[in-house]
Amino acid sequence: MTSSVDIMAPTNQPRWLGPWFASIWLLYLLDPLIYAIQQHKWIGAGATVAFGIWYVGVWIWARQLLHRRITPLRATWPQALVSLGVLIGFGVLMVALIGPKGLAASVYIAVLAIMLLPPRFGIAVAVLDLVAVLSMAFRHGWDSAAGGVGLGVIAASIAVFGIRTVITRNFQLIEAHQENADLAVENERTRFARDLHDILGHSLTVITVKAELAQRLFDVDPVRAREELADLERLSRDALADVRRAVRGYRELTLPNELARARQALNAAGIEPVLPQSTDAVPTELRELFAWTVREGITNVLRHSHATQCEIVLSDRNVEVRDNGRGCDCDTVGSGLTGLRERARANAATVTTRNLTPGFVVEVAVR
Incomplete structure (x- = not known):
């Protein structure tokens, strides 16, 4: 649910590309939003819009950390927990007010957890998210939606974990190059x-x-x-x-x-x-x-x-x-x-x- 193209791009690219790449993935929220509007579930529609806005805002904030050479891994625990907690809150409202369509929020929650939390904690949250989605399959009328969203959670989690690993390796490489340059200057x-x-x-x-x-x-x-x-x-x-x-x-x-x-x-x-x-x-x-x-x-x-x-x-x-x-x-x-x-x-x-x-x-x- 994020873009490796934007994350790994040079810092001289247009600033509007970041919000644009982040917003593309909100297309998957159109289905629950349209459903909520058709069913006149206005609070559910508002929760969906708030969910999308918060997700894009957190993603842009994480991108700013990246361009200031602070990796998302170094987001403080309070920052990561507040960002993730608010998103989970909106996601729970979506599921409670819209029904099976609101399960689409689970994919975004897994993605954000893996991006902001240390790897083992991010994977743990993604697994709990997947378990919660699959448990909905036992409810009448929720099985098809839960199965599709569950596959989405797995695919998105694996993809974002790979992207995060690449980002981490690149930053380690940059730091190693900087350390070598500093040592060369000191030796000279x-x-x-x-x-x-x-x-x-x-x-x-x-x-x-x-x-x-x-x-x-x-x-x-x-x-x-x-x-x-x-x-x-x-x-x-x-x-x-x-x-x-x-x-x-x-x-x-x-x-x-x-x-x-x-x-x-x-x-x-x-x-x-x-x-x-x-x-x-x-x-x-x-x-x-x-x-x-x-x-x-x-x-x-x-x-x-x-x-x-x-x-x-x-x-x-x-x-x-x-x-x-x-x-x-x-x-x-x-x-x-x-x-x-x-x-x-x-x-x-x-x-x-x-x-x-x-x-x-x-x-x-x-x-």
Whole structure:
């Protein structure tokens, strides 16, 4: 007694189609209405009209819930019971005032019960409705009407239950797609935050170190101070370019550039760099990961180590950034290592941090 065409249609269809599809099925109420008018049973005719109006109104309301992405299953119990109770009341009046012709209301009651109530309760109401209709077959003159309406109740209940199942599956699919989209957005937000931390964390640390150095050199060595200020300007421009590349999604780093930056940053901080002369031993697929490792490792050395020497060791399977500083708590070295672990995991590698005597080491090794 409802239309799957309208329920499953896109939301940009004309709004008048909903009431139209709902009203089509009221044709089955014409027979009891005409009979009531012919028999001058005006109260029965009024009950039939009220029954039809209420049915269409509830159906349109359920359709509005659907278009607001609230499935009919989520109608509250008071809403469902009031809607169904009023319809049953009008249906009982029809049967009492019109007779066998009024049994047509039973089909609509079964349909509404299945649409508004949770499945097991809706089916239970439809079964009780069918039992009530079939029990009328034992009354004289009611057998043919009860038999036909009973078949109608069964057919309509099965059809509407199928429609409801399709609607439910579609909403579950929509919710799953939305959840996947939300997760994708959250993952991208996390990735971007991690990249921004890795890029700016390193750059700003180097800028801070150089600014402190330039301030100390103002009175002692003005020429060197101006050189450091020039480096600050260049580094700030490089950081801005890195951020722009991250925004555009270009995340690749080059290992030679990171080693050159490491040398410059360590020298500016007064830390002796011990760096490899070549990166030829590192496979192409590991160069970006090792570049991120160098960047994060050097950032930690500049921030936390108070070291006098820092060494970077490269091989075809691992990279180490070690210093001779005071070491640190491996569990609280910052969110940068969390991002590095994620990158390593994506490349089937592991990140190891440990304290030395003296010093600290960050190692990324391919399993």
